[in-house]
Amino acid sequence: MKITKVETFVLHVPINPPITDAINVATHWGLSGVKIHTDEGFVGYGYTGTCGHGDDMIVDTIDRYYGPELIGKDPFMVKEIWDTLRFGKMHWIGRAGITHMALAAVDIALWDIMAKASNQPLWKYLGGHKSKGIKAYNTNGGWLNWSKERLLKDVTDIVEQGFTGVKIKVGKADPHEDYDRVRAVRKAIGDQTIFMIDVNQQWNINTAMTWGKKLEEFDLFWLEEPLNPDDILGHKKLADALNVPIALGEHVYTKYAFRDYISQGAVEYCQVDVTRVAGITEWLQVAGLAAAYDIPVCPHVGDMGQIHQHLVAATQGAVMLEYIPWIRDIFVEPATVKNGFYILPEMPGASTEIIPSCFEAYRVR
Template identity: 80%
Template structure:
């Protein structure tokens, strides 16, 4: 099989209503991505996820620097292609962020192509590990801009729908308000539902130590991204001192950066995201690294779960997956949760193919 055409795109899917966490306030979810065509008539779709800012920088990287390398290549040589793109012309100016998200879109499209050619859903093509549905936890009711009433209303509704895990944002200017909101949620959902809190990097080590300790009484399943994601040393301090596990990974861009977190004991739930870490090829290596340390993987869903549902189903130490249904309706086979569990996809590929009508409707490039 040979790659005959590479076509980048940008989709902006509106969020209704807009949400916030401690550092972002998106009105749309951005999908800068790529369609890769082949001489066998099979087309692969890959994308990364953004708050709809900077998407054109990602597709420029694909158009100007990755496409010339890809044309004429055999998609089955995906690991060699990955190295060629990663260590090619862009290596000098970008080993994380824009270039790695562009690489993720390309790499995901190649894995989509290969599994389509094999007539298998990606999770089986990779070697399936879970024949039963994958446990989901719901993030979509815990936004920081939700007033307390809506927060309680949404989160209790998820529990009634069958979710046994929920996540809420913290990082308000006054941490006492966070404390009050977490207490109210825990009271509302009872002791049997697992509850995670996500700081989105807003705290410094002093705030994290103080308020992380205070929040321990609410039996949190994890504390997510308490600090700047480059600060391995202080995450290690928190992991040592707090009785709440530390979760992070959505801003960690390579297996080397994960190695430092993992080897130093600075992360306890590994949230490696295929759309940030350069795609499925690198994701699998991080998953193997975490497995060797007996650490659980619970990916952050920059893809909104479409691709990660396959990766979790194919990975022994991946235990659960986040659920945010913002963009599911645009896909030919949308990620589906029933009674709190992801229904395993059955169509060939990585569940990345977009319905043509929505592709045209939300396309901005």
């Protein structure tokens, strides 16, 4: 099989109403992506996710640098292609960030082609582990800009829908307000529901130490991204001092950075995101690394779960997957949760194929 054409796209899918966390305001979700065509008729779809900024730079990287290198290559040689692109012309200016997210889109499209050509959903093509579905937790009721009333209504609705886990955002200017919201949510969802909080890097080490300890009383399943993602030492101090496990990974770009976090005991739930670590090829290596340390993998869903449902279903150490339903309606086989569990995809591929009418409706480039 040979690659014959590489087409990039940017879709902006509206989020209603717009949401915030401690560092982002999002009015729509950006899919910077690529369609890769082959001489055997298989077309692979891959994308990375953004808050709608920088999509142009990601697809420029593919158009100008990665795309031309792909023509004539066999998609089944995905690991060789990955090395060629990673260590190619862009290596000087980018081993993380924009170039890595562009490589993620390409790599995902190649795995989509391989699974389609093998007539298997990706999770089976990779070797399945969870035939009964994947436990889901819901993030879509806990945004930082929600009033306390809306927050409590949404988390209660989520539990009533059958979800056994919820996550809310913290990182208000005054941590007393976070404390009040966390206490109210715990009371609303009861003791049996798994409950996580996400700081989105908003605290410094002192704030995290003080408020992390105060919040322990609410039996939190994890404390997510309390500090700057480059601060391995700070996270190690928190992991040692707090009785709440530290979760992070959505801003960690390479297996080397994960190696340092994991080997130093600075992360206790590995949230490796396929849209950040340059695709499935590197994601699988990080998951293997985490497994060797018995660190559970619970990906952050920059893809909104479409690809990660396959990866979690194929990974022994992956225990749970985030659910945010913002873009599911644009896909031919949307990620679907029933009674708190992802229903595993059945169609061949990586569940990245987009309905043509949605593709045209949301396309901005």
